[in-house]
Amino acid sequence: MPLEQSEGFILRTHNIGEQDKIVILFSRDKGLFKGVAKGARKFGNRFGSSLEPLSHVRIFYYEKEGRELVTINNSDLLESFFDIQKDLKTTYTLSYFAELIEAFFPARSKDDVLFRLLQSTLLSLQSGADLDFTSLYFEVWFLKISGILPDFKRCKKCRKVFDEIHWLPYKKDGILCSRCAAEKEIEVPADFNTFLNWIKKNPPPKDSSVPFSPELLKSIRKILRSIVVFHMERVPKSLRFIE
Numbered sequence: 001m002p003l004e005q006s007e008g009f010i011l012r013t014h015n016i017g018e019q020d021k022i023v024i025l026f027s028r029d030k031g032l033f034k035g036v037a038k039g040a041r042k043f044g045n046r047f048g049s050s051l052e053p054l055s056h057v058r059i060f061y062y063e064k065e066g067r068e069l070v071t072i073n074n075s076d077l078l079e080s081f082f083d084i085q086k087d088l089k090t091t092y093t094l095s096y097f098a099e100l101i102e103a104f105f106p107a108r109s110k111d112d113v114l115f116r117l118l119q120s121t122l123l124s125l126q127s128g129a130d131l132d133f134t135s136l137y138f139e140v141w142f143l144k145i146s147g148i149l150p151d152f153k154r155c156k157k158c159r160k161v162f163d164e165i166h167w168l169p170y171k172k173d174g175i176l177c178s179r180c181a182a183e184k185e186i187e188v189p190a191d192f193n194t195f196l197n198w199i200k201k202n203p204p205p206k207d208s209s210v211p212f213s214p215e216l217l218k219s220i221r222k223i224l225r226s227i228v229v230f231h232m233e234r235v236p237k238s239l240r241f242i243e
Helices: 088-104 112-126 131-146 192-201 214-232 237-242
Strands: 004-016 020-027 031-037 056-062 069-079 166-168 186-188
Touching (some): 004 031, 004 088, 020 088, 088 112, 088 131, 088 214, 131 192, 166 214, 192 214, 214 237
Antiparallel strands (some): 004 020, 004 056, 166 186
């Protein structure tokens, strides 16, 4: 078997047997895949700290046809992002990102746009960006990449342009104006599209400045996470800790 290599982010690991670890990797060129790192739990093992969650690594592995798990031979740490995970809320937020990627993207389905989004978000947080705002930035783009971000430009029923408060229906597949909404459960504020347009035109923030009010961001967070939960059909485990 030839030794192969791939660059990616460690989404998570879990122990197997007495000395090994299962590694879930989001790779730039091969998408989401799993491998076993033999001896990764031994003292002084060859992997060092390269298998920590959200580490940017280059792994070297062997792959047998027909097997789900590859065998990870070694791993080079390219960027650790350890420092930003000293804060517990940041750790849970990054776990949330990883959980979304693992839940919504099938195995071996590569997506370079999502890879670059994750990388740029981590670099943004490393540079001191506001955690809550950066998290919303990631969520908007993640939903858009996944194809489940609804059309927020006009009412899905009467096609009225979104210029006042609208409502998010149960199926989370669009917005309804006050006249068309039978149940007014989740309010979509009039400034929501201003927020979306800013996100689409700007890279992730590099400092702690936030161009929107806390009240608006709280409302937007409720909208985005209700869409996530609806399509995931459960509340992400990491989201429970964040909230």
